[in-house]
Amino acid sequence: MVNSSRDTAEGAGWGGSERGAYQRLMPGEVEKISWLDPRMLWAARNGVLASWFGDPTGRTRGRWTAQQAAAGASADKVIRRPDPDRFSFMVIGDTGEGDDPQYAVVPGFLKVAQDTSFAVLASDVIYPVGSADDYDTKFFRPYRDYPAPIYAIPGNHDWYEDLGAFMRVFCGDAPPLPAEPKPRPLTRAWLRSLLWHRPRPGDGQRLEEARALRSAPGQQAVQPGPYWAIDAGPVRIVGIDTGLLGTVDAEQGAWLREVSSGPRPKILITGSPLYVDGEHHPCPIEGGGTVDEIVRDPAHHYVAAIGGDIHNYQRYPVRLADGRILQYVVAGGGGAFMHATHTIQRVDVGGVTESDFRCYPLRGDSLAFYSRLYGRRLRLPRFFTLTEAEATAVVAERLAIPPTRAPGGPVRLTRRIRLVASLLGAGRRPDRTARFRLPVRKIYTSLFSPSSATYSPPFFKCFLRLDVTPESVRLRCHAATGNRAQELHPPVEDEVVIPLN
Secondary structure (H helix, E strand, O other): OOOOOOOOHHHHOOOOOOEOOHHHHOOOOOOOOOOOOHHHHHHOOHHHHHHHHOOOHHHHHHHHHHHHHHOOOOOOOEEEOOOOOOEEEEEEEOOOOOOHHHHHHHHHHHHHOOOOOEEEEEOOOOOOOOOHHHHHHHHHOOOOOOOOOEEEEOOOHHHOOOOHHHHHHHOOOOOOOOOOOOOOOOOHHHHHHHHOOOOOOOOOOOHHHHHHHHOOHHHOOOOOOOOEEEEEOOEEEEEEOOOOOOOEOHHHHHHHHHHOOOOOOEEEEEOOOOEEOOEEOOOEEOOOOEHHHHHHOHHHOEEEEEEOOOOOEEEEEEEOOOOOEEEEEEEOOOOOOOOOOOOOOOOEEOOEEOOOOEEEOOHHHHHHHHHHHHHHHOOOHHHHOOOHHHHHHHHHHHHOOOOOOOOOOOOOOOHHHHHHHHHOOHHHOOOOOHHHOOOOOOHHHHHHHHHHOOOOOOOOEEEEEEEEOOOEEEEEEEEEOOEHHHHHOOOEEEEEEEEOO
8 A cells, every 4th residue: 555645745745755657757848937028928917808898708609519510510419439337538628838847747647547438638738828739738738648638728828819729629520610790889899809819810720730649540539619518338428518617608508407417427527616615606697697506406316516717636535315325526736836735724524524524735734835835935934935844734633633744743833934934824723914915826826826836746746546336436536746666656644435326
């Protein structure tokens, strides 16, 4: 049995272990994404524009699906696979930054995925804006040795260029949408159109060359559009597209209700998790209702809802009024910069308490990771840096919970340790220093996290393997730290067996 982060600090990747062989897979030159670069911020402006001037995603998505239907895509958007009653598939979310953390996932992913039937990319296939020319090093190259098909649902970053590249790669080389009439002057739509980011001329010239990296017959798959369902063995996997702002348009909502009917057990894959960071986000549907209402309906037989977008792993086993347990999972740790888990307060949501909740990285490892980031960024390593044992102990104190991983020896919590934990928002417990907290979750995520991402282990990345039988689904979260030990034997950070009856 390989040690995980719940067992030892070495199992978490701390301790200067031998670096893995993932760098041999990487291209010679890697562009590092920095959201402090004004050019990057300007290119990724469409999400802000959509929130200011109205979100055009639903209309554009409708045009894409209409064009696909006219080209012969199945009307019900269901992919019917020949998988047996017992099969396995992979889920990996928020992958495409194309740097060390993404490639560090690949060796372990390939090892665990050897006998799986297919994989699903859950949200944000390509950063920063979903450009076609980025698919070479951020999709085709890292997964060229995965022998089975890969399906995908887009995230908000894939929508920053109106989803054109995503549709070309995953939906049968879909041609560009025809130009629309210009909006009436001086309207909100007109202002939005003036500022809207669009693909640069000539984008995608290297796409055909990149496709050669995944050109084997067994690797090919064509999906009907940005949202779809897969009938595989005894289950139906339903993938929905939540666009730029984490919502579902009316047309997709009607399809979701229709495709969710029937007794077949179902698993939702979504770009926006329904439970995350100790909060419930049911995901509104244009015209009324929410995605979670559909998922909870006993007539629809959902057993799990897996979402990307947030770059870590979380699991909430929610017991519904009729006694069923729905597993709500966050699975966005596939390669992009790490979102903190140490800022998650003591969990008490949807009937899920702290003893039921699981996350990766563990909160103590997250705090230790961010203390090192701030120590380097502010050039105060002696003040900010916490050992993993110190971080684990202070998180346990602030949340009033037992340490998830027992420290190697006694830890004395000093005023400095408590101050650093408070400044970095550990547990979010109010205290006198709360007004001086440094940005970790929202502002830091938007601006500093990507540019401060470490390029040496441990990375705290993860991916899922789901083993399906007629009776159950076994879901396992595997870790990828960037160290050789975890490449050879990817540790299981969480495991749950989900009954299908």
